[in-house]
Amino acid sequence: MNKIVDAVIIGGGPAGLAAAMSLKKNGIDKILISEREDYLGGILMQCIHNGFGLHRFNEELTGPEYAERYMNFVEEADIEVYKNSCTIDIIDDGDNKTVYMMSEVLGLIRVTTKVVIFAMGCRERNRGNIAIPGSRPAGVMTAGLAQKMVNRYGYMPGKEVVILGSGDIGLIMARRMTWEGAKVKAVVEVQPYPGGLNRNIVQCLNDFNIPLYLSHTVTNINGNNRITSVDIAPINEFREPDIKEQFTLTCDTLLLSVGLIPENELSQKVGVILDNVTSGPLVDANLMTNIPGFFACGNVLHVHDLVDFVSEESETCGKNAADYIKSCLSLDKEIPLKPGHLVRYVLPTKVEAGKKALISLRAIAPAEDVTLYIKAGDKVLFKKKHKKIFPSEMQRIVIDEVPSDAETLDVLFE
Amino acid sequence: MSDKFDVIVIGCGVVGAAIARELSRYKIKVAVLEKEADVSFGTSKANSGIIHGGFHSTPGSMKAKLVVPGNRKFDRLCDELDFPFERRGELMVAFSEDDVRILHTYYSRGKENKVPYLELLGRDRVMEMESELNPDVQGALFAPTAGIICPYEYCFSLIANAQENGVELFLNSRVSWIGKNHSDQFEVETEKGCKFSADFVINAAGLFADEIANFVGLSTFKITPRKGEEYLLDRRVSTLVNRVIFPVPSSSSKGMLVIPTVDGPVMVGPTALDIDNKTDFSTTRAGLQEVFSQAQKMVPSIRTSDIITSFVGLRPASTVGDFILGKTTVDGFINAAGIESPGLTASPAIAEYIRDVLIKEELRLELKSDFEPKRKKLFTRVRHLIDNRKFDEFDKLVNENKDYSKLICRCENVTEAEIVAAVRNGHHTLDGVKFATRAGTGRCQAGFCTPRIMEIISREAGIPLEKITKKGAGSEVIPYPLKKGSGDE
Numbered sequence A: 001m002n003k004i005v006d007a008v009i010i011g012g013g014p015a016g017l018a019a020a021m022s023l024k025k026n027g028i029d030k031i032l033i034s035e036r037e038d039y040l041g042g043i044l045m046q047c048i049h050n051g052f053g054l055h056r057f058n059e060e061l062t063g064p065e066y067a068e069r070y071m072n073f074v075e076e077a078d079i080e081v082y083k084n085s086c087t088i089d090i091i092d093d094g095d096n097k098t099v100y101m102m103s104e105v106l107g108l109i110r111v112t113t114k115v116v117i118f119a120m121g122c123r124e125r126n127r128g129n130i131a132i133p134g135s136r137p138a139g140v141m142t143a144g145l146a147q148k149m150v151n152r153y154g155y156m157p158g159k160e161v162v163i164l165g166s167g168d169i170g171l172i173m174a175r176r177m178t179w180e181g182a183k184v185k186a187v188v189e190v191q192p193y194p195g196g197l198n199r200n201i202v203q204c205l206n207d208f209n210i211p212l213y214l215s216h217t218v219t220n221i222n223g224n225n226r227i228t229s230v231d232i233a234p235i236n237e238f239r240e241p242d243i244k245e246q247f248t249l250t251c252d253t254l255l256l257s258v259g260l261i262p263e264n265e266l267s268q269k270v271g272v273i274l275d276n277v278t279s280g281p282l283v284d285a286n287l288m289t290n291i292p293g294f295f296a297c298g299n300v301l302h303v304h305d306l307v308d309f310v311s312e313e314s315e316t317c318g319k320n321a322a323d324y325i326k327s328c329l330s331l332d333k334e335i336p337l338k339p340g341h342l343v344r345y346v347l348p349t350k351v352e353a354g355k356k357a358l359i360s361l362r363a364i365a366p367a368e369d370v371t372l373y374i375k376a377g378d379k380v381l382f383k384k385k386h387k388k389i390f391p392s393e394m395q396r397i398v399i400d401e402v403p404s405d406a407e408t409l410d411v412l413f414e
Numbered sequence B: 001m002s003d004k005f006d007v008i009v010i011g012c013g014v015v016g017a018a019i020a021r022e023l024s025r026y027k028i029k030v031a032v033l034e035k036e037a038d039v040s041f042g043t044s045k046a047n048s049g050i051i052h053g054g055f056h057s058t059p060g061s062m063k064a065k066l067v068v069p070g071n072r073k074f075d076r077l078c079d080e081l082d083f084p085f086e087r088r089g090e091l092m093v094a095f096s097e098d099d100v101r102i103l104h105t106y107y108s109r110g111k112e113n114k115v116p117y118l119e120l121l122g123r124d125r126v127m128e129m130e131s132e133l134n135p136d137v138q139g140a141l142f143a144p145t146a147g148i149i150c151p152y153e154y155c156f157s158l159i160a161n162a163q164e165n166g167v168e169l170f171l172n173s174r175v176s177w178i179g180k181n182h183s184d185q186f187e188v189e190t191e192k193g194c195k196f197s198a199d200f201v202i203n204a205a206g207l208f209a210d211e212i213a214n215f216v217g218l219s220t221f222k223i224t225p226r227k228g229e230e231y232l233l234d235r236r237v238s239t240l241v242n243r244v245i246f247p248v249p250s251s252s253s254k255g256m257l258v259i260p261t262v263d264g265p266v267m268v269g270p271t272a273l274d275i276d277n278k279t280d281f282s283t284t285r286a287g288l289q290e291v292f293s294q295a296q297k298m299v300p301s302i303r304t305s306d307i308i309t310s311f312v313g314l315r316p317a318s319t320v321g322d323f324i325l326g327k328t329t330v331d332g333f334i335n336a337a338g339i340e341s342p343g344l345t346a347s348p349a350i351a352e353y354i355r356d357v358l359i360k361e362e363l364r365l366e367l368k369s370d371f372e373p374k375r376k377k378l379f380t381r382v383r384h385l386i387d388n389r390k391f392d393e394f395d396k397l398v399n400e401n402k403d404y405s406k407l408i409c410r411c412e413n414v415t416e417a418e419i420v421a422a423v424r425n426g427h428h429t430l431d432g433v434k435f436a437t438r439a440g441t442g443r444c445q446a447g448f449c450t451p452r453i454m455e456i457i458s459r460e461a462g463i464p465l466e467k468i469t470k471k472g473a474g475s476e477v478i479p480y481p482l483k484k485g486s487g488d489e
Helices: A014-025 A042-046 A063-076 A143-153 A168-179 A198-208 A265-270 A307-325 B014-023 B062-072 B074-081 B097-112 B123-129 B151-164 B206-215 B285-298 B343-360 B382-387 B391-400 B416-424 B430-437 B450-461
Strands: A002-004 A007-010 A031-034 A050-052 A080-082 A085-093 A096-103 A107-113 A115-118 A122-124 A140-142 A160-164 A183-188 A216-222 A229-234 A247-250 A253-256 A260-262 A294-296 A334-339 A343-347 A350-352 A357-363 A367-376 A379-389 A395-399 A409-413 B003-010 B030-033 B090-094 B119-122 B139-143 B147-149 B168-170 B175-180 B186-190 B195-203 B223-233 B244-246 B257-260 B266-269 B307-318 B324-327 B333-337 B407-409
Touching (some): A007 A014, A007 A096, A007 A107, A014 A042, A014 A063, A014 A307, A031 A085, A042 A063, A050 A063, A063 A307, A085 A265, A096 A115, A107 B391, A115 A307, A122 A143, A143 A168, A160 A168, A168 A183, A168 A198, A168 A253, A183 A216, A265 A294, A294 A307, A307 A357, A334 A343, A357 A409, A367 A395, A379 A395, B014 B030, B014 B151, B014 B343, B030 B151, B030 B195, B062 B074, B062 B343, B074 B147, B074 B151, B090 B097, B090 B123, B097 B119, B123 B139, B147 B151, B151 B168, B151 B430, B175 B206, B195 B206, B206 B307, B257 B285, B324 B343, B333 B343, B382 B391, B407 B416, B407 B450, B416 B430, B416 B450, B430 B450
Parallel strands (some): A002 A107, A007 A031, A031 A080, A115 A294, A160 A253, A334 A409, B003 B030, B003 B195, B030 B168, B090 B244
Antiparallel strands (some): A085 A096, A096 A107, A122 A260, A216 A229, A229 A247, A334 A350, A357 A395, B119 B139, B175 B186, B186 B195, B223 B266, B223 B307, B244 B257, B324 B333
16 A cells, blocks of 8 residues: 655654644644554553643643543544554655555555654663573563553562662552552662652652662572562672672562663664664754654653653654745754763754754753753853752753854753 | 373474474374473573584584584475574684684594585684674684574474474473383373373483483483573674684583574573583573673674573583483383584484484384475564565565564564464464564563563463463463453453
């Protein structure tokens, strides 16, 4: 089957939905969303806890409720969606791009389009990626997979749980498994500070007296058919596990919440260049990748901690993509952003002179009593005091007008 | 009551499967008993997948006698059974003058073992062949006839073809007793209480071959597990090497290798450590460090950050130090034991050797006129079509079977059609489906496709989700339904 559209959005999660909405609102009608599951909404649909939407809607919503707001728009606006459809390849011919999809219903589909928006999200780092020593029994799985099993399928992977990594999904699952009658014995975090948001530490661990072992790691997985226990050891000053202090916790489940990786295998297949720090595409001020007509937004671009920011970023991306289709995407003078003291990355890496700029950044390490600055030379464009900063909390800043005479913008904590 | 066979093969790794397939040519009744939930789940699944040239083995040993003939049979086997096999060649690389001297020793060994086309190469030739090698390399021994295969696919295809030709396979059948009845036939009992009888028992029980031999009163050898840890790297770095790269070996092992696999990703390992416990499949920090520090000496650009998974294999090293093949003092009890490296390479030759032993032991072997050497094709691998952008061919495939357009594992591009075929062919565990189709072997390590594969197993095999296992009883993935009847979301 062949098809011609203006924009293909790969992924129907929060990023893809927001980008689609924004394209439509900016006058683009021929939009196609390709979603590989049989439902829209992405990972939000397994996040049945609340806490979504505080920034975007000034309300506290569950994941499915948050997704529904965008899904309703997509439905009412008659935006075409292919569910159970997986994009397998993209060929870039300059003005036109051919996207190949496999769909359960339609077979192989060749879609010709002017614009492709990458909105594939991310995947969880797994046991192999961090090479945890030990045996390979059942009962070891990523926290997100466990969340799907519990919330969408109605099955518990086990009853005695240890969680490695204090990422947000792991924290949420500590509470979820406890609510379903499991005993969560420990959350183990290799860093000296938690990987997830502070509110989740309080609401998911502290409220249930679940111990959090900072600067500890799992040194061994035991059990043949099913996991029977894990060995845990503190990390010494050489950043190695201190085996003398090792102890064992019996368990039938080990959940891993050890980070997320943007899923860019498809982008790389087309030739998109990735940023070493974020593992997402390098994008310009318009969120366009190094290949004209290919945009990226949401967790495929960089891992967010709040879906509200994903939506905001994706709506901006959709608007820029609409401008590109209408041949009025401007990029007069780009000004590079330079990450400075305590800044792990800034995104995008360039902003446009004279325009409003939306800047995301993360700290490289926790710190106290610091001030975030964005400066053009000596001129301070933005300044905000922070009592505490954590790498787990993304900072989101709006600069109303980027000064046209700036050479670079420095982003730093002081 | 017991099922009566001419031959019972105990163990369905590559050795048992190769023997079963060889015997399926003849008009005899053959049963294969496997203790695990699927074939090749023991030592075979963790094999490095190398079809060796044959210069490692000590001349005169059974290993040396069978490795070169075994190697030679793989072209035809690959053609008949349709498993991936590529003659990439192997290089033993030298980094010092001492190493170069050792290369010469292995060169003469290889010549004595009749390894064809062996060649000693100088530095420049080696660097030309493998550009990622450490430039300090001083030379190499090259065996172009060496190849790579997927060990479990090889095992699956052998047993599948054997079954197509009448062999009966019994999974989850751990032998718990062997005796002889009044008509001097073997009686074999399994843990589940099933009984089988036969005139001949072939002991291809790998790690447990010594325990099987003990059942009939034989204690002529002992098997010690020799642990090997291997690490699989991301597909992204699959072009690191084209050939199998060996260091100059130490006394106890072939050393750490860098191994291209037929599926693309590069593998590094294995360690070699004698242990006591036959069920210790744990990887270790020390193993990881050993593997990478040694592999990086040969190929400096190998990085631990590219690891996607790791595993352990236990080699069945015997006190004999060589393959233990042939008849025993117990009439009709035949060993195919102690099969460590180069056992995979030698396996087709071992199968023929065992067949000849049976003939000498007066088992009447008459060729079947209807033996079908070609394995029935289970499914088409969609990944190969996608990788090569053969979209028209893919279109045709989808028109025949719609399930080919339902992508389940997107890291490795495995479709529902492939998984359904594997489940219908008897692979009912997640690991079984994984080995048969590659679903779940990719970079996300089944993070996304696990529930969907479980749904397919459940539907096709009629197993409730909570009973589906990773690798057999006791390894259920989601054993506790939240409430009854809440199985479908």
